């Protein structure tokens with residue numbers, strides 16, 4: 001990739017990913033959050049580390065199924081999965097699995113920069129028109145939306161806060177570089193901290 | 205179930221062991237060998253069955269369920285183990301309990317050569333990924349094996365896979381359930 005291309009991409013259209021995630025988590029209340037590997041993890045950490053955030057540093061493709069398991073185990077809590085387009089593309093079949101279970105308390109937000117930012121900005125399938133929200137809709141998600149601007153984001157935040165799910169919002173974000181913000185990377189610690197915060201310690 | 209090879213009603217024994225271990229979510233990609241267990245789980249109002257499009261979905265699902273305070277089990281045939289390899293790293297990275305029940309293919313009197321490569325290596329593959337293997341070769345010990353595996357998983361905090369010998373499934377069903 002040339003420097004000119006990188007600059008063009010960086011200044012390209014799309015919402016600022018940090019602002020999107022900050023807005024999604026602004027009034028999080030008792031929301032349970034699962035962050036897909038790579039940049040979405042740094043985005044959640046940039047808003048502020050939280051014991052009810054579960055960060056993935058691997059197991060690519062699993063963010064949505066972890067969200068599903070959590071949503072089924074905790075039907076009274078809202079669960080929000082925040083992940084990247086590349087991470088979501090690796091587990092597209094899980095959209096069908098989620099749609100069959102119909103967890104009303106689950107929302108999935110795909111931060112779609114149309115690239116694999118984490119690995120050097122290669123284009124993802126969404127750059128060629130693959131429409132994840134449409135796939136989710138066809139799978140049977142009762143609420144799907146493609147968000148391209150602030151007003152769309154405000155509507156998505158409202159839905160995440162309470163509309164009957166499963167919801168999928170595909171948010172077109174800018175591919176501009178953002179600084180790294182790292183949360184704890186010890187998965188066992190993050191897991192136990194999450195369970196303690198949710199279930200009380202010592203938990204069963 | 206073929207009477208000679210499997211006198212006990214081992215799927216029912218496994219079902220009761222799962223119930224006794226408070227398993228509330230059972231996910232699966234079907235195998236003929238799991239057909240009865242799946243039916244029993246579907247008929248139980250306390251168990252939510254989750255059909256998957258691919259086996260590794262069940263690992264994330266079980267991890268999420270555990271984060272939320274519930275216990276899940278994952279059913280598959282041995283070819284499905286190959287779909288799971290990288291996702292199994294989640295279990296070690298997060299020190300998660302995990303229980304999978306794998307019906308073996310390519311092992312005992314297999315007739316489909318395509319089942320042999322993965323079937324012959326599935327136990328070694330999960331072992332390589334840090335999952336403890338409990339082989340189940342006698343129908344009569346199905347209940348206690350699954351009970352012990354569930355104990356090791358959820359009390360011992362370990363990932364465990366019970367591998368159910370093809371011998372238990374019975375030669376008769378092979379022709380009917382070729383895949």
Ligand SMILES: Cc1ncc(C[n+]2csc(CCOP(=O)(O)OP(=O)(O)O)c2C)c(N)n1
Nearest residue numbers: 038039060084085086087115116117118119
């Ligand atoms: C199984 C597997 N394949 C590839 C990778 C390398 N990898 C890490 S992050 C990533 C890209 C993630 O892209 P996306 O979800 O779109 O997030 P972005 O950084 O663009 O926000 C890839 C391919 C991996 N970690 N695991």
Ligand SMILES: [Mg+2]
Nearest residue numbers: 084085086115
């Ligand atoms: Mg991306």
